[in-house]
Amino acid sequence: MTFSLHPTHDDPRTAELVERLRDYLDGELADYERDRGITRATRLTRADLEPVWRRSRELGFYGIHLPEEYSGQDLTYTQLAALKEEVGASGRVLSHCVLGDMGGPLRAGDILKHATPYQLDTYLRPLIRGERACCFSLTETDAGSDVRSMRTVAVRDTGGDRDGYRLTGHKVFSSAGPFADFAIVVARMAGTGEQEGDKPRFSAFLVDLDSPGCRVEDGATPMSGEHIESDVVLDDCYVPAANLLGEEGAGMRIALGRVTTNRLLHCPTVLGATRRALRLTLDRTRTRQVAGQPLLMLQAIQHKVADMATELYAARSMTYAALTALDQGREVPAEAFMCKLFVGESAFRILDQAVQIHGKEGLTQGNEVEYLFRKIRMFRVLTGTSEIQRNGIAKLLAFQH
Secondary structure (H helix, E strand, O other), rough: OOOOOOOOOOOOOHHHHHHHHHHHOOOHHHHHHHHHHHOOOOOOOOOHHHHHHHHHHHHOOOOOOOOOOOOOOOOOOOHHHHHHHHHOOOOOOHHHOOOOOOHHHHHHHHHHHHHHHHHEEEEEEEEHHHOOOEEEEOOOOOOOOHHHHHHOEEEEEEEOOEEEEEEEEEEEEEHHHHHEEEEEEEEEEEEOOOOOOOOOEEEEEEOOOOOOEEEEEOOOOOOOOOOOEEEEEEEEEEEEEEEEEEOOOHHHHHHOOOOHHHHHHHHHHHHHHHHHHHHHHHHHHHHHHHHOEEEEEHHHHHHHHHHEEEEEEHHOOOHHHHHHHHOOOOOOOHHHHHHHHHHHHHHHHHHHHHHHHHHHHHHOOOOHHHHHHHHHHHHEEEOOOOHHHHHHHHHHHHHHO
């Protein structure tokens, strides 16, 4: 893999998909955002997103990674990563809608294989078509990295003609919640994990967000400034047994079943955003005049951009090496931890230097580098902190001979 700010791909299929995606992101989607006046400061609505879901579906990008039986193109992990990198590098505000990250097929994750025919027809096929949207509700205020300490509880309810569960709890950081029709909620089964030594059991449910006893509230605004998070508050909310995902007690396995793959697939989007930051920085150093010469002529700046490019190349190379191994059917838990750690930390260092080189402009809200700095900083915490990644690496090393 060679270094480039405009990567090419040896695989013809990947190359064709990437070029088509770039054309859409830089052309039609850019025009759509401009025509509607959408900026990073815009508080997005469902009406802003739905046309992008539908158009991305028409072009074959929405859910493109899925098997052909779900109208996808059955991409390899490496091919999907190449597309996610381009999404991150595009600078488009609505880029998260194109492949289905924002409430779509990528947000639903791997639950398709656990769904019943009823659940597929009622929830997941409409989601794949861009007609419905979902959020994933796992995290709680005191249950982030330690998700098993969650307090949301599910009580079996079979009284009268009822056959279902009653859920009570408060979920936070439900990404895509403001636009979602239903949530994938993980709850602890009542009566488990309450006594010392008693192992808690968790179940996963499809919860309609307009159900009695369920309300969606504005979530905390992250440092990126995006209004894409919601709290999902459940107060004795009845959920029919038909909405139980998989078996009772299998919720945590369903929620975390593809954690290694998902950890890896978060990295390409961040690499794309970092690539864009480096491109913006190089443009700045070529056009900014200092003492009658471009900023890039200063050796101190040359060394900074050289280090930035080198770190990006290293992070990108290790990520795609791990994805290639995953495509070959190999287990890569340590590599996934390493990629998440190194990509997160390296990307932050690169963005920190980008802000430094941009000077006052890099500190100004509305400047893209300033936004990217805030966005990338979050990745060192989200989807598992850097400390959690180090714990995982050390634990796996302890068992190697």
